[in-house]
Amino acid sequence: MSRVWNFSAGPAALPQAVLERAQRELLDWNGCGASVMELSHRGKLFTGLATQAEADLRELLAIPADYAVLFLQGGATQHFAQIPMNLAGEGDSADYIVNGHWGEKAASEATSYVRVNVAASSKADHYLSLPARDHWQLDPGAAYVHYTSNETIHGVEYHDIPSVGEVPLVADMSSNILSEPLDISRFGLIYAGAQKNIGPSGLVVMIVRRDLLQRAARPMARIFRYAEHAANDSMLNTPNTWGWYLAGLTFQWLKQQGGLSAMAARNRTKAELLYRAIDESGGYYRNPIDLAARSRMNVPFTLHDNALDAAFLQESGAAGLLALKGHKALGGMRASLYNAVPPEAVEALVAFMRDFAARHG
Amino acid sequence: MSRVWNFSAGPAALPQAVLERAQRELLDWNGCGASVMELSHRGKLFTGLATQAEADLRELLAIPADYAVLFLQGGATQHFAQIPMNLAGEGDSADYIVNGHWGEKAASEATSYVRVNVAASSKADHYLSLPARDHWQLDPGAAYVHYTSNETIHGVEYHDIPSVGEVPLVADMSSNILSEPLDISRFGLIYAGAQKNIGPSGLVVMIVRRDLLQRAARPMARIFRYAEHAANDSMLNTPNTWGWYLAGLTFQWLKQQGGLSAMAARNRTKAELLYRAIDESGGYYRNPIDLAARSRMNVPFTLHDNALDAAFLQESGAAGLLALKGHKALGGMRASLYNAVPPEAVEALVAFMRDFAARHG
Numbered sequence: 001m002s003r004v005w006n007f008s009a010g011p012a013a014l015p016q017a018v019l020e021r022a023q024r025e026l027l028d029w030n031g032c033g034a035s036v037m038e039l040s041h042r043g044k045l046f047t048g049l050a051t052q053a054e055a056d057l058r059e060l061l062a063i064p065a066d067y068a069v070l071f072l073q074g075g076a077t078q079h080f081a082q083i084p085m086n087l088a089g090e091g092d093s094a095d096y097i098v099n100g101h102w103g104e105k106a107a108s109e110a111t112s113y114v115r116v117n118v119a120a121s122s123k124a125d126h127y128l129s130l131p132a133r134d135h136w137q138l139d140p141g142a143a144y145v146h147y148t149s150n151e152t153i154h155g156v157e158y159h160d161i162p163s164v165g166e167v168p169l170v171a172d173m174s175s176n177i178l179s180e181p182l183d184i185s186r187f188g189l190i191y192a193g194a195q196k197n198i199g200p201s202g203l204v205v206m207i208v209r210r211d212l213l214q215r216a217a218r219p220m221a222r223i224f225r226y227a228e229h230a231a232n233d234s235m236l237n238t239p240n241t242w243g244w245y246l247a248g249l250t251f252q253w254l255k256q257q258g259g260l261s262a263m264a265a266r267n268r269t270k271a272e273l274l275y276r277a278i279d280e281s282g283g284y285y286r287n288p289i290d291l292a293a294r295s296r297m298n299v300p301f302t303l304h305d306n307a308l309d310a311a312f313l314q315e316s317g318a319a320g321l322l323a324l325k326g327h328k329a330l331g332g333m334r335a336s337l338y339n340a341v342p343p344e345a346v347e348a349l350v351a352f353m354r355d356f357a358a359r360h361g
Numbered sequence: 362m363s364r365v366w367n368f369s370a371g372p373a374a375l376p377q378a379v380l381e382r383a384q385r386e387l388l389d390w391n392g393c394g395a396s397v398m399e400l401s402h403r404g405k406l407f408t409g410l411a412t413q414a415e416a417d418l419r420e421l422l423a424i425p426a427d428y429a430v431l432f433l434q435g436g437a438t439q440h441f442a443q444i445p446m447n448l449a450g451e452g453d454s455a456d457y458i459v460n461g462h463w464g465e466k467a468a469s470e471a472t473s474y475v476r477v478n479v480a481a482s483s484k485a486d487h488y489l490s491l492p493a494r495d496h497w498q499l500d501p502g503a504a505y506v507h508y509t510s511n512e513t514i515h516g517v518e519y520h521d522i523p524s525v526g527e528v529p530l531v532a533d534m535s536s537n538i539l540s541e542p543l544d545i546s547r548f549g550l551i552y553a554g555a556q557k558n559i560g561p562s563g564l565v566v567m568i569v570r571r572d573l574l575q576r577a578a579r580p581m582a583r584i585f586r587y588a589e590h591a592a593n594d595s596m597l598n599t600p601n602t603w604g605w606y607l608a609g610l611t612f613q614w615l616k617q618q619g620g621l622s623a624m625a626a627r628n629r630t631k632a633e634l635l636y637r638a639i640d641e642s643g644g645y646y647r648n649p650i651d652l653a654a655r656s657r658m659n660v661p662f663t664l665h666d667n668a669l670d671a672a673f674l675q676e677s678g679a680a681g682l683l684a685l686k687g688h689k690a691l692g693g694m695r696a697s698l699y700n701a702v703p704p705e706a707v708e709a710l711v712a713f714m715r716d717f718a719a720r721h722g
Contacts, residue, residue, distance in 0.1 A: 009401065011602055014396065019387060028364065038375055040684060043684070073435050073439070077598035080582070201601055202604060203563070240604075242604075
């Protein structure tokens with residue numbers, strides 16, 4: 001069949017132009033007679049690509065020079081563990097803000113390496129809102145404050161960067177990095193699994209203030225130390241070269257789209273279109289999230305009668321709308337609207353939703 | 362330019378047929394209207410692919426049912442650390458056989474998690490031979506015995522599986538897995554970075570006897586426990602889906618080639634052809650490795666006069682022979698002859714070497 005509109009939460013849609021270019025040069029990258037996957041990561045051909053990808057990311061996010069950019073493996077989940085290994089000493093504590101599934105998981109994986117203090121949580125509210133900043137119980141002596149800037153499953157997102165004083169702010173931005181401009185200087189460390197807004201799965205992009213790299217004091221293998229990865233330009237061992245390459249193509253595509261201000265406007269428009277269709281459906285569709293906390297990236301919604309779910313999924317699939325099934329923890333539907341999902345996809349979804357409601361009224 | 366003959370040590374050549382298929386279906390996998398990279402790893406489409414890849418690998422290597430197969434991230438280097446975390450308790454020791462750069466590194470990364478006993482080493486011989494089995498100082502109380510079945514840089518390879526009694530044998534097979542049939546039951550754990558004989562970089566394939574998964578007693582994050590990865594079919598978190606897909610295509614290609622017996626015969630023929638060209642060059646080319654330890658996968662060689670190295674590299678590149686430069690630790694040349702390097706590539710290399718010697722006599 002032809003290409004569908006893909007609302008997958010991750011691994012998610014990639015820009016069509018990026019895929020087409022990757023397809024064209026899959027067997028012969030840059031005229032070298034081999035695939036980019038078949039090149040030594042230490043050869044000039046690949047290191048040129050790697051350097052350019054980092055430069056483009058630095059330009060897109062205006063990353064200050066005192067921040068290192070790392071291209072790592074292991075998924076965000078591995079770094080739930082590796083961040084405390086690197087940023088906390090034995091006996092230290094860290095503050096965790098928990099506003100959904102991923103924040104819970106980050107705190108849970110960290111417990112082997114740091115005393116986790118859940119400084120705020122919206123669990124009692126079923127993660128339908130964000131914990132108000134003035135109720136956070138922050139510890140000025142914490143090694144860092146960790147939060148999840150967008151919760152992929154629950155569909156809640158911070159629209160401002162929380163102020164946490166002098167303690168380094170650590171953000172899991174897996175599902176909203178590069179969706180809008182960002183003041184990097186407000187953060188100690190930002191990390192993101194690539195498979196939503198950057199590239200394919202198996203790659204993690206990390207942006208970390210260089211002074212924090214000197215913290216790691218506990219015994220651990222060299223391969224777990226971010227400082228070693230930074231000192232070796234993320235080539236301490238063989239990186240995910242295909243992921244790095246596709247990330248680089250995505251960064252170039254973002255620049256061609258007008259950069260992150262343009263993407264922010266486009267993402268706002270897309271999200272507003274879908275939320276309006278939900279809110280103006282007279283209760284046929286529902287999104288229960290606090291208005292101020294609604295995510296621009298992941299929009300969970302339910303039908304007024306879940307007996308209609310199977311028909312909705314079957315018919316939307318037949319209409320070329322892929323991966324609308326909600327996460328099993330919440331049921332219902334979810335549409336993910338990452339950068340690579342074009343406005344036309346959201347227009348098609350909204351048209352389908354109106355039509356479905358009219359036919360199954 | 363057209364495709365070259367690629368002798369890269371890794372990331373290395375992939376089978377042409379695998380790349381062509383990946384190219385054809387890059388934007389529309391299996392008629393689903395999306396790239397395989399854009400699919401949820403938990404959806405039926407991808408889990409079907411993942412299950413088939415494991416089944417094909419089990420068939421190729423005749424993996425017994427009491428062994429788990431894992432598709433992981435982090436490169437072999439991360440598992441240099443993670444293996445002792447999982448297989449050794451606090452205070453345990455493990456025996457390491459060191460016969461090259463990668464064995465050294467495996468032992469070094471392990472030291473944070475286990476008392477490393479170098480039970481044998483060929484370092485004093487500059488890794489030109491393998492340490493004789495009857496000189497290994499094995500400890501019957503060791504948590505495991507670790508060795509590197511093929512050393513990519515030094516070009517030495519074990520042609521038999523060493524007997525180590527009841528202690529589990531752990532093998533880093535990154536650069537010779539799937540090059541010949543293997544008696545899996547002789548091993549406790551086998552692991553391999555994908556980027557030589559399996560697929561692209563960013564994927565590690567592990568084959569581990571299930572009883573060993575119960576060993577991990579020390580506190581560590583869930584994401585580091587192999588038992589958790591096994592219990593979750595390697596989807597404890599998002600795997601490298603593109604790597605898994607290409608690995609699956611490579612396994613199918615190996616089956617189409619006649620399986621590992623056919624590959625073993627082909628690999629033996631390729632290596633013999635190149636070693637004969639070196640040995641019969643009257644000293645123009647040299648490979649210093651002990652005959653019994655020569656690798657079928659990686660063939661380092663030097664020219665009789667290293668002033669000719671630059672011309673050799675320039676002219677071989679112009680002749681469509683890629684990545685013959687030796688590792689910086691050894692200098693000279695290296696040709697890697699993994700499964701995806703066809704006999705025609707080695708014939709072209711040998712013809713070039715004879716021609717070069719005649720012209721620069």
